[in-house]
Structures are given as C-alpha cells and as structure tokens.
Amino acid sequence: xxxxxxxxxxxxxxxxxxxxxxxxxxxxxxxxxxxxxxxxxxxxxxxxxxxxxxxxxxxxxxxxxxxxxxxxxxxxxxxxxxxxxxxxxxxxxxxxxxxxxxxxxxxxxxxxxxxxxxxxxxxxxxxxxxxxxxxxxxxxxxxxxxxxxxxxxxxxxxxxxxxxxxxxxxxxxxxxxxxxxxxxxxxxxxxxxxxxxxxxxxxxxxxxxxxxxxxxxxxxxxxxxxxxxxxxxxxxxxxxxxxxxxxxxxxxxxxxxxxxxxxxxxxxxxxxxxxxxxxxxxxxxxxxxxxxxxxxxxxxxxxxxxxxxxxxxxxxxxxxxxxxxxxxxxxxxxxxxxxxxxxxxxxxxxxxxxxxxxxxxxx
Ligand SMILES: [Zn+2]
Ligand SMILES: [Zn+2]
Numbered sequence: 101x102x103x104x105x106x107x108x109x110x111x112x113x114x115x116x117x118x119x120x121x122x123x124x125x126x127x128x129x130x131x132x133x134x135x136x137x138x139x140x141x142x143x144x145x146x147x148x149x150x151x152x153x154x155x156x157x158x159x160x161x162x163x164x165x166x167x168x169x170x171x172x173x174x175x176x177x178x179x180x181x182x183x184x185x186x187x188x189x190x191x192x193x194x195x196x197x198x199x200x201x202x203x204x205x206x207x208x209x210x211x212x213x214x215x216x217x218x219x220x221x222x223x224x225x226x227x228x229x230x231x232x233x234x235x236x237x238x239x240x241x242x243x244x245x246x247x248x249x250x251x252x253x254x255x256x257x258x259x260x261x262x263x264x265x266x267x268x269x270x271x272x273x274x275x276x277x278x279x280x281x282x283x284x285x286x287x288x289x290x291x292x293x294x295x296x297x298x299x300x301x302x303x304x305x306x307x308x309x310x311x312x313x314x315x316x317x318x319x320x321x322x323x324x325x326x327x328x329x330x331x332x333x334x335x336x337x338x339x340x341x342x343x344x345x346x347x348x349x350x351x352x353x354x355x356x357x358x359x360x361x362x363x364x365x366x367x368x369x370x371x372x373x374x375x376x377x378x379x380x381x382x383x384x385x386x387x388x389x390x391x392x393x394x395x396x397x398x399x400x401x402x403x404x405x406x407x408x409x410x411x412x413x414x415x416x417x418x419x420x421x422x423x424x425x426x427x428x429x430x431x432x433x434x435x436x437x438x439x440x441x442x443x444x445x446x447x448x449x450x451x452x453x454x455x456x457x458x459x460x461x462x463x
Pocket of ligand 2: 190191192193194195196197198202204205206207208
C-alpha cells in the first residue's frame with residue numbers, strides 16, 4: 101500500500117510502498133478515504149513532541165471503511181464507515197481510566213504518533229476508538245471533526261458557561277468551535293494573526309461577532325478564551341482580555357514558552373489550564389451534536405502524495421478552515437457521496453461546505 105512516512109524529525113514525509121497491515125485481536129483494518137491535517141503533525145515533524153514511533157505514518161483524523169476485523173470485534177461491521185481520532189489506545193485500568201479520565205491514561209497511545217496513522221491507503225485501529233460518523237458529512241467534510249472538532253469541543257466545555265468567548269488562532273479547530281459556541285448562545289470574539297484580514301472576514305462568516313488581530317484588545321471583556329495557536333505569548337494576552345473569574349484554556353499539545361507576567365493578570369480568580377487529548381464520551385457527544393447545529397466544515401483537499409504541500413500550507417496559514425488529504429479509494433466513493441448528499445439535501449440534512457483545490461490550482 102502507499103503511505104507517507106516520517107523517517108526522522110526535521111524531514112519531509114516520504115512516499116513509500118508498505119505492506120498492508122493486518123488487524124490484531126480487537127482491531128479493525130480500515131481502507132482510508134480521507135485524513136485531516138493537524139498542527140500536531142507539524143509539532144511531530146519539527147521534533148517538538150519528543151518520542152514518536154519511527155519510521156511513522158502520521159495522520160489522526162481518519163475517515164475510512166472497515167474492510168477486515170480481528171477476533172473479538174463485534175460492534176463494527178465490515179463495510180461500515182468509521183472515524184479514528186488521536187486517542188488510539190488506553191489500558192482501561194489505570195487510576196485515570198477508572199475515574200472516567202481516559203484522556204489522561206498512563207499508558208495511552210496516540211494515532212499517528214505511537215501508532216501508524218492515516219496518511220496511507222490502509223490503517224489498523226483499536227475498534228474501541230473507532231466512531232460512527234454522522235451521515236450527511238461526506239468523507240472530506242467529516243475528517244476535521246475528528247481532532248479539530250473533538251479536542252476543540254473538549255476545550256469549549258472547559259470554558260464553563262462563559263457567555264463572551266475569545267478564540268485565539270482561527271484555524272481548523274476555531275472555525276468549527278465558533279459554530280458550536282454560537283449555537284449555544286455564546287458571543288464569539290475571534291483573534292487571528294495581526295493583519296490577517298482574510299482570516300478575520302472568514303471568522304465573521306462562521307459565528308464570530310467580532311474579529312481582530314491577537315495584539316488588539318477585544319471591544320469588551322471576555323468571560324473565557326481558548327488558545328488554539330502554539331504561541332505562548334497569547335496566554336498573558338488572553339488573561340489581559342478576561343473579566344474576573346474568567347478562564348483561559350490552552351487547547352494545543354505544544355506551545356512556545358509562556359512569558360512571565362504580573363500576578364495581577366491572574367488575580368481575581370482567573371484560571372489558566374490546558375486540555376489534553378479526548379475521551380470517547382467527548383467523541384460521542386460531539387459527533388451527535390455536529391449534524392444538529394449543523395457544523396459546516398470548510399475544507400481544502402490534497403491528494404495523499406501531496407501531504408507535504410498541505411502541511412506547508414498549514415504552517416504558513418495559507419488557507420481558511422481545514423486541510424484534508426484524500427486517497428485513491430476516496431475517488432471511487434466520491435460518486436456515492438454525491439448521491440448521499442443529494443439524498444440528504446432532500447431531507448434537510450447538514451449542508452457541508454467545501455472549497456476543493458487540486459494539486460494544479462494551488463501554485
Ligand atoms: Zn490533531
Ligand atoms: Zn489508563
């Protein structure tokens with residue numbers, strides 16, 4: 101099978117011909133159709149997350165079809181469409197798992213980091229961490245729900261019931277979570293890189309009532325803020341924007357150092373916290389909620405072999421919304437997807453929004 105492989109941090113992903121993996125007990129073999137590109141991939145490639153499996157197939161927002169099952173898998177059928185997220189394995193027995201906090205499992209393993217992921221024609225996954233995806237989301241539009249959506253949703257929960265919400269770093273996650281927050285009746289304030297007027301205009305179309313550069317103060321105090329960008333200097337900036345008792349949630353897996361700041365910024369019961377990984381409960385809740393809003397994902401697509409281009413465009417902030425790579429198998433099901441969305445349009449199901457780019461029109 102074709103796969104895009106990281107040999108060592110600092111390099112590009114290399115196209116390779118690998119043997120098709122086989123599902124072990126409790127695992128399924130998935131024919132990958134689409135896989136969302138995530139900033140975490142860049143942290144792994146750049147060596148900022150220190151211990152990836154090597155060589156490694158990255159990719160942890162996988163959409164595909166189950167084509168084989170190991171022993172003991174009963175709740176997923178052959179031919180079923182599933183999504184695979186970042187959390188790929190837990191032991192189920194450590195004190196965090198037993199307390200319903202499997203996102204903090206002491207022996208957790210992560211897709212596209214400890215386990216080969218979705219930048220390949222096939223992947224195997226622990227069946228416990230495969231999720232049914234809402235109908236009405238074609239593969240491309242479903243992929244960003246699996247990390248940008250899920251972990252963003254967990255971060256949103258951690259903000260409590262704050263009405264005025266700041267989103268710092270308006271990329272894949274923020275464009276989905278702004279829609280959830282808006283749906284919940286919150287007021288969304290979007291912060292992009294300073295001077296990114298295109299990003300600010302985009303934010304206003306997906307639920308933000310105000311958008312500006314992250315160096316700007318919001319027009320009024322915020323009750324909570326989520327930082328999706330990997331820039332530590334946004335922590336004091338977000339604290340400065342908070343009302344008393346407000347919370348700053350850091351949603352990324354890696355961030356540059358946070359500069360020192362005056363205790364005054366934290367005083368009056370302000371909180372800074374991180375969000376790590378996801379639980380199956382987060383996934384079930386979010387995937388049920390997405391079509392009810394409905395969340396629309398703005399996606400640009402790239403062929404699997406051009407994942408390096410997608411990652412470089414992510415690094416430069418060169419697109420709005422999410423980037424997704426697609427395999428050859430996705431082209432075979434494209435017609436079926438089209439038929440499905442036509443069916444769904446008739447029944448008033450979520451219209452997914454797609455900005456599709458081919459390799460030739462990016463230059
Ligand atoms: Zn991710
Ligand atoms: Zn555990």
